[in-house]
Amino acid sequence: MSTIVDDRYQLLAPVGKGATGVVWRAYDLLLERDVALKEIALPPGPEAAERRRKVVREARMAARLSHRGIVTVHNLAEESERLWIVMEFLEALTLHDTLVQAGPLPVDLVAKLGRRLLEALRHAHAGGVVHRDIKPANIMLTGDRVVLADFGFAAFENAATTSMRGTPAFIAPEVLQGRGGTREADMWSFGATLYMAVEGRTPFRTVDSMAALVEALREPPRTPRRAGALEPVLLGLLRKDPAARLSSEQTHAMLMNVRRHSAA
Known part of the structure; x- marks a missing residue:
């Protein structure tokens, strides 16, 4: 029954x-x-x-x-x-499952996914909400939709919190220092997600432990091998200093440029 x-x-x-x-x-x-x-x-x-x-x-x-x-x-x-x-209910694969089945995705497709995901993220940020757990497993792909899911760790921007949430390979380095809950931290996770989508690996060698956070805090990301025109976007989003990191507006403009570059 x-x-x-x-x-x-x-x-x-x-x-x-x-x-x-x-x-x-x-x-x-x-x-x-x-x-x-x-x-x-x-x-x-x-x-x-x-x-x-x-x-x-x-x-x-x-x-x-x-x-x-x-x-x-x-x-x-x-x-x-x-x-x-x-x-x-969405009949969808997650980006994580898609990468497991298909491997790294082409640059133009990742740029397209990135633009649509960024639209959703900017909408959340405009509403004062930060997601705090952006990663391939929380992105659903169905038809022409790219959908951000699972707001279980979300918070209002700049809310007082010292809790460290999310998956180590996709957590911004400043979160290790207790400075999470910002749109800049979301943008870092967004960049790490795009990196994974196009490279088929995380930006840092360590994936599932506290060591991944320490590596993200101290070491530069691995040099992209497949990113092509996306490389400046990835490296700009993965800057250690949140103040120097690409904003959503800058990222959108660069992703549009990747689109024009791919169409040329």
């Missing part, structure tokens, strides 16, 4: 795992459409209230952003000591 959440959403099958919970494909019995439900179990005891507060914040933060490049949040349900964020 299938599980019904909140007397409305019929769980069909798990489709993935995000930073903070399992994601299910489900069917909205009221509106008769497929949706995605992110399941988040509440811990026992006094920690439950804090976890619930964070989940509600995540849902509200994502729901205030309306852009085709950001996953749409429909509802928030609570049942059986679990919270469920109800989102649009």
